[in-house]
Amino acid sequence: MDRLILGDVGYGKTEVAIRAAFKAVMDGKQVAVLVPTTVLAQQHYTTFRERLATFPVKVEVLSRFRSQSEQKEVVENLEKGEVDICIGTHRLLQADIKFKDLGLVVIDEEQRFGVAHKEFFKKLRAQVDVLTLSATPIPRTLHMSMVGVRDMSIIETPPGERLPIKTVVAAFDERLIREAILREMERNGQVFFVNNRVMGINLLAERIQQLVPEARIGIGHGQMAEEKLAAVMADFVRHELDVLVCTTIIESGVDVPNANTLIINRADRFGLTQLYQLRGRVGRSSQLAYAYFLYEKEKRLSGDAEKRLKTIYEAAELGAGYGIAMKDLEIRGAGTLLGVKQSGYINSVGFNLYTQMLSEAVAGLKATGSGLSKEEIRLKNMPAPKLDLPLDAFIPEYYIQDLDLRLSIYQQLSALTSLAGVQEKEKELADRFGAMPPELENLLYSIRLRLLAKKAHVDTIVTEGSQIVVRMLGGLIINKSLLEPLRAGVIAGRNQVAIEFKKIGDKWKEVLEEVIWRLG
Template sequence: MKLAQISAIPFIFDVPDSSIFVFRNKEEAKFFSASLTIKGKKFSYFPGDGILVLDNPSKLSDFFQLPQNSLHLEEQMKIKPEYILTFLVKNGYSRVSFDPYEEGDFSLVGDVFEIVIKKGKKIRIELFFDVVEKIYLIHQDEYKIERLKSFRIDSRTDVKSVKVSDYFENVFCFCKGELCDEHSKKTQSLKLLEEVLSLKILDAKDFLKGKENIEELLSKGYEIIFVVRDSYEEEFAKGLGTKTKRAVNLPYPFIIPERKFAVVSFELFSSKKKKETKPKLPPINLEELQEGTYVVHKVHGIGIFRGTTIEYGREFLKIEYKDSAMLYIRAEDISLLHKYIGIDNPPLDELGGKTFALRKKRVKQFIERQLSHFMRAIALRRAIKRPPYFRADDILSHLSQTFLFEETPDQKKAIEEIVEDLCEKDYPADRIIIGDSGVGKTEIALRASAICAYSGKQVAFIAPTTPLALQHHMTFKQRFYDFPFEIAMLSRLTPEKEEKEIIRKIREGKIDIVIGTHKVLNILPYFKNLGLLIIDEEQRFGVSHKEKINRIRATCDVISLTATPIPRTLKMALSGLKDISIIKTKPLNRGTIFTTLIPEKNLKDVIEYELARGGQVIYVFPFISGLESIMLKLAKIFPTSRISSIHGKMRPKDIEDIILAFMYGKVDILVATKIVALGLDIPNANTMVIERADLFGLSELYQLRGRVGRGDKDAFCYLVIPDNISQKSKTRIEFFIDSVNFSDDNIGFKLSLKDLEMRGAGNIFGKEQTGHIYSVGFDLYIEILQEVIESMKEKLELKKVDFEPYVEIDIPAFIPKWLVDDPIVRLSFYRAFAMAESEDDVEEIKKVIIERFSRDEKEIYQELENFVKISKLKVLMRKLKVYSAIFSKDLSYVDIESEKGKVRIPLLNGIDDFMQIMRKSLPENA
């Protein structure tokens, strides 16, 4: 019997301890058992009977991941908190300040650890001095808590690949009445096979329908094991008089009549399918809920938290509304509240929520309008098909080994997600990589480029400025030095003759990777076989460039890189629509950036120190008018240093020339406005001075600070503020310094939110969106966004239509081969046209084709125009349930058949006439 044919059916039986049987997934081993005999060693998850669980018995020869390092904890065990903390940090867990939510995050508050071991599952460890007092398993999405006697924390980084067949002495699979051993041919095993071959095993679902059947089997002397997942199911099982075992899931309940043995689960007694749990927004942070805090109630709107009170034996939260009206909310209903993040001192709502309901309705309508175009683009992208790329494992392995920094867990995860996007999915990827400066986003783009080029496709990498493009080009040339990839660069620095030669080679497919500025966007139609488009800091491109990018992204794989932070709640809201990878952790051997306030009189010493160690200095000031005086002052103090300045009013060419000079070490001190936060990577610039730091937003300061500390040297960011600034401004700067020096990962968005609270949302979001955020508060805005997305997700599925309209007309109508020569891509566009739900959808698909493949956007392709008309006509026919339309040869009439019957319609202007008639027949809002 071939292993691939084996179906995993659970099997429990009295067998020698060295035998191992196959179940559905590894998780079950942790609960079903596993004191397994493995080459003479004990391999234990929890006490049990000696059973292994695998995810797929057809992959028994494959490798599985076995943690090499773990920490076992049990109640009353003596252990120092410092030891647990050190283990977590060294084994791939990320510390956060409070309420960990993402997998791999943990917090330590007092003597209590909370560790998210798996999405939706959190372990809480309570210590009393050096003793483990209590261990809890918290189901975050279901709000359930279970107490455990012990738990094992596995390493997230120290993992070894182990081959099942080499590691276990005996591995058995059960299939259709046969027990077979594909990996071990020992005599003992063969005897065991002979013993059990005659056993008949039945599917319990066919025989057990409820409580009565269980009682009947028990009366016949059956041993019944009830697999339970929680305390409720355990109590239910005990009420039936059965034995219980804990497990994540029982895929196949079964009965062995000859042995009077059965294994059942709660599913046999429940007719309802368990609903798939949607990711929930994290509850309000209790640390932020202080008396006097502005909050938002989902029904009543904006109010002020006035503390708690005990009434009628229950605790209530008091919320003050307009005209001193007071709302009492039961403490258990705290999930109805969000902290208000928006403007200072917002007006209070009237209790009852009438005006608030209207504001929420407007917000929802605004979000729906914003998302409609986005949803069409997603549907189009998923309609376009392309074959998966080759995995290029050898190249990826080499790139990993030659990477100068050790890959962080976040980087590894992002790379795995990119590989899955490109090599396992059959529609174009559209993933955004988010991470602070210096976390290694470019390396991930580089790995994706390797996969694409290895598969014979071309890569286009665009950056908003020439210096950035130049840096990426240098990185790619260096990292791909050992590979036969042809890499070119296009920017304003490229000579005209060389540019023409590069475009010629792109047309012929002789260049694999092209890196450049928006110039690359203009030549995308010339690519012979474009596979991947990489965009660095897309938000820095102009409107026309963004429109081009949005049309092109449906026809090829797209990866966007950005340092603009994103809130966890927004990431959750966009899940399923936008593929997002977040990199929080910097490589281990990156230098530390020390941030501090400094008096102006000490600036000479700190700049002198940096110049003395051969480094460069960036000096930032908020106003163009002050740059010249700063340069004169620095020139007097450092007469031998080379000093230049840049600001946003200069010609782009002049800005780039000075930045390039700074990159090449021809400038020692660069004086600039915030324009310097361009995303440059200059490892030799390790001191930054920000004068009048109080006039910058916190997120702006954070982005500026990220320009130093790009190499392995320690870096310094010095903030200068006047003595007479307000206490609020001083507090904000102190908050920034404490956050960046001592806080946890992913601080970027926390600073943005602090800006939103203290300076307004206009610094983060557009003006129109900002107004809507102010009206309901940021958190509720995100929740409404999530609700809208959930309601619109069904539009992503391919809808089945009751019929496909038939159109017969004597005009040439097709997608020209000379325009789209790849047959797979061309057929994908036909499929996209067939799926179009509106005339706007059809027009958008046409624009994508022209933008992507036409070298002259103004050129008219009559065959394509005719096909577009017919596609729009079919959209109208579907809406009006017109099954067929047969036009006369001279287009003077059309015979149609609909649910109302057949009719002939005379026409003056052919198909255009008929389409106009159809549009007028549409009901409103159709």
């Protein structure tokens, strides 16, 4: 197994990991849980132990919060097989770590690790299963999932009573900061105040203390002594502090449901994924949460910084993590799948064609071990062509009045994968419900056209003014001789075909279908 679990912050990815780990342990295997920070390692350690307390499962943690003697004991017990689940930071990747029988690796917040770190585990054993958790995966990981190199599951349903986070992008303003902190304190809540550098964090904390003298303020960052950092985090969790002035050490999975206001100083210096992950530290209960992204008043924002802040402001709805990751993929490129960076090869063929070539290679490998042909697997994995036609295509209520039955028919239609299947469904509908209305005929026509278009490597079929334009996937070149027998009104270009309404008239649907059929 090599599966990406894509779920927004607070959607329950950790619960999935706990259950997968429990199943692996019950099968006699050991589990490694790799996390990016010591704070998150400690939190997961507590969560795993509490959830599995009633079962014979030994959970341990390896991080700098443990003493050298404690770490040595854990390492020895791992090799003996006496530890079932080991949660750790990069410490788990060091040469002295040996598992007796490793069966599952869980990588949490994978966007925080380098490719070399993650591929290291796969070399430990040929049969090791890998479960990757992320709200905003790095472009390489997301792209590998989209083209089928690895599997992907998406958690789309938010927890009950979860509310979207109210997001504010503004210039640094002391009055705004004071109001935000006091509002949170009035409802007995807590505040994260994030600064992007350790340098100057003490001065910032003093400034906030002067602004809000009634607040209990603590400081947390990665350069603090282990005991001191652990103590500060524990105080914050116990609500002995109102405001935690900290660095991005809280970015990864830290869960404090009572903290429902986040203020980020110099937000323009953070990456898009970082901003999204940080915003996910609040709004983890039924309370309305607030996130303030502040930038310097006098300083002009760069183009990229402005885009990042605009994207995070617009992506305020629940479940926006996938959209953020897709935007990141679009901006940064997909990276090399077998290497650790983006090479020149993808630039020489273009992203779309590269994706298509890669999908075909993956389909070939999958066909080797399955009963399906390479062509069947390739078609199954190809993205559905986009259709935008001047047609009313739906099942009218008067034709099938029962809502559940109508939805069931929609599901059956969406699952059709062959022209023969469409024809069979057409006969069945006419037999069960009588003569079909034009809207349903249009719907079946659209399904038939989409299947033909997929086989022909068509990317989009869209209406543009007085034309219908058919564009090929990845800029594939059209063999114009295939379209010569068609009447006037069909104009073939290098990688697109235009069909003119005025010259074709009412027969445009038949002509469009024949064009797609000939291209395939």
